[in-house]
Amino acid sequence: MNYLKIESSSLSNGLGWRVVLWVSGCSHNCPFCQNPETWDSKAGKKFTAKEKQLLIELLKPDYINGLTLSGGDPLFETNRDDILKLVKELKAVYPNKDIWLYTGYTFEEIKDLELLNYVDVLIDGKFINEDRDITLAFRGSSNQKIIDVNKSLKNDKTVELNL
């Protein structure tokens, strides 16, 4: 898996102060996507053990709520194995820090992926320009949902967070 950027602290990609990993690779081709440079899975640099260690260090401070995975699409086919390993390891180190994940897939399309068991909040769906709404928290268009993954998996239906 390749990545483009690691942000050490952000307030705009989920609740509270967050570390953000921007991965490469996306096949959704949303018109008016703000980050088309992230579509190529070979863009950026290889995500290695060094970057994983950096994330562990950046997540350490108490004021950091957790990690946000964005892109690109962390669930681009060739990213999934590496994302699974990453979220498993980070949850083992920091069970009380939350993991948010942005994807162009809908919850229904990816709900059977093992990695979802290690993700707390999913922002799902493609960006749809006709549904663009700048008043929405943490997402660009109104079709996208902010999903409580644990509750959704337990109830086998999408449970949204009211943000």
Ligand code: SF4
């Ligand atoms: S899912 Fe996100 S990164 Fe991919 S094309 Fe759509 S808006 Fe762009």
